[in-house]
Amino acid sequence: MEITASTQNDITVLALQGRLDGLASPQLEQRLEALVAAGTRKVVLDCSALNYVSSAGLRVFLGGAKKLKSAGGRAAFAALTPAVHEVFELSGFLEVLAVHPSAAAAAASLA
Amino acid sequence: MSAAVQLLPLTSSLDEIPRLADAVEAFCAPLEPGPRDLHALQLALEEAVTNVITHGYGEQPGHAFTLELRREERRVTAVLTDDAPAYDPLARAEVDIHAPLAERAIGGLGVHLVKKLMDSAGYERRDERNVLTLVRTFAPPAP
Numbered sequence: 001m002e003i004t005a006s007t008q009n010d011i012t013v014l015a016l017q018g019r020l021d022g023l024a025s026p027q028l029e030q031r032l033e034a035l036v037a038a039g040t041r042k043v044v045l046d047c048s049a050l051n052y053v054s055s056a057g058l059r060v061f062l063g064g065a066k067k068l069k070s071a072g073g074r075a076a077f078a079a080l081t082p083a084v085h086e087v088f089e090l091s092g093f094l095e096v097l098a099v100h101p102s103a104a105a106a107a108a109s110l111a
Numbered sequence: 112m113s114a115a116v117q118l119l120p121l122t123s124s125l126d127e128i129p130r131l132a133d134a135v136e137a138f139c140a141p142l143e144p145g146p147r148d149l150h151a152l153q154l155a156l157e158e159a160v161t162n163v164i165t166h167g168y169g170e171q172p173g174h175a176f177t178l179e180l181r182r183e184e185r186r187v188t189a190v191l192t193d194d195a196p197a198y199d200p201l202a203r204a205e206v207d208i209h210a211p212l213a214e215r216a217i218g219g220l221g222v223h224l225v226k227k228l229m230d231s232a233g234y235e236r237r238d239e240r241n242v243l244t245l246v247r248t249f250a251p252p253a254p
Binding site (some may be wrong): 056066095 | 125128129132146147149150151153157158208209210212213215217221223224227228
């Protein structure tokens with residue numbers, strides 16, 4: 001699991017690469033908590049290179065989205081691969097999380 | 112295509128998850144699986160193994176259990192056997208996947224995904240062991 005961060009104005013884009021499994025998910029959880037603690041309120045999670053997510057990863061996605069929302073911010077998810085999209089769908093996450101076809105569209109939704 | 116069987120010994124540590132995923136991928140490689148089939152099986156096994164470690168063995172390290180993988184044509188059967196106290200993960204209450212964000216709980220989501228992604232999932236207590244059997248038939252290989 002590799003996380004690459006970039007910023008565009010007040011939006012932080014986290015590009016996730018690899019596998020978000022039970023072993024890797026604490027790394028993303030800590031990253032999101034640190035961002036919120038540092039005042040970031042708009043986060044794009046670019047999932048275009050994320051080829052695996054389990055319930056441990058879903059828990060971090062949900063927790064991060066809730067934490068941002070309660071701080072007055074928002075999370076936007078972008079470019080889900082087919083396997084990850086299927087897991088979002090089966091979990092009902094497409095109904096509660098903002099999912100966009102591309103990182104650019106996700107960033108535009110937060111602007 | 113001939114049948115094949117592989118026995119994978121596991122220990123009660125979440126460090127096993129990447130090794131488990133690699134072993135599943137290697138075992139399924141002759142089927143040339145699509146990403147969804149492989150993802151489904153790896154996810155179901157991560158959830159099941161995590162349940163054994165956290166619920167079955169209470170996150171105590173040092174316990175050994177086994178995963179048997181079996182391949183018949185395009186049907187893959189995974190049998191997870193552990194000697195932890197009796198625990199049926201499939202008996203968990205169904206999660207509400209339509210609850211709004213603020214009310215979404217994550218407990219039980221792993222088992223929900225296992226049930227949705229596998230063609231069948233069965234639990235039995237046999238010879239003082241928990242035996243979880245998961246089956247998924249993979250889609251035909253891409254032409």
